[in-house]
Amino acid sequence: MSVNVSVYSNANNVTRTILVDFVGDVLAESFDNTNNASIQYYFKFNTSARDMNNHAIPVRVVKTLADLALNHSKHSGGAVPNSNPYTDVNSMIIDYTYDFINGHTVNKFGSGCTAQPAMKFTN
Secondary structure (H helix, E strand, C coil): CEEEEEEEECCCCEEEEEEEEEEEEEEEEEECCCCCEEEEEEEEEEECCEECCCCECCCEEECCCCCCCECCCECCCCCCCCCCCCCCHHHHHHHHHHHHHHCECCCHHHCCCCCECCECCCC
């Protein structure tokens, strides 16, 4: 199962797409307290769009709703960036999409993250 998020730029008449895959993998090295293998669910964010420096935007893998967009420590978008876990998958997808589109500065909100240029909408 996956979700395609299409982002349209009126100024450039260009659409960019972000693909969110929901992947479940059985990890042999992951055990609970009873030594039973556990299932880990991943949200994989990927786009073929480039950033403003014309570099490929790296794939992001989110393991839980506690993983936040900026260095796994802060939300990147929205009215109040915070370090609380996402409350639902929809909020997580919106925040990561916001971060892909707008990028972020180095150490944004004290997160310790590296800089990420905004998504490029020109050809």
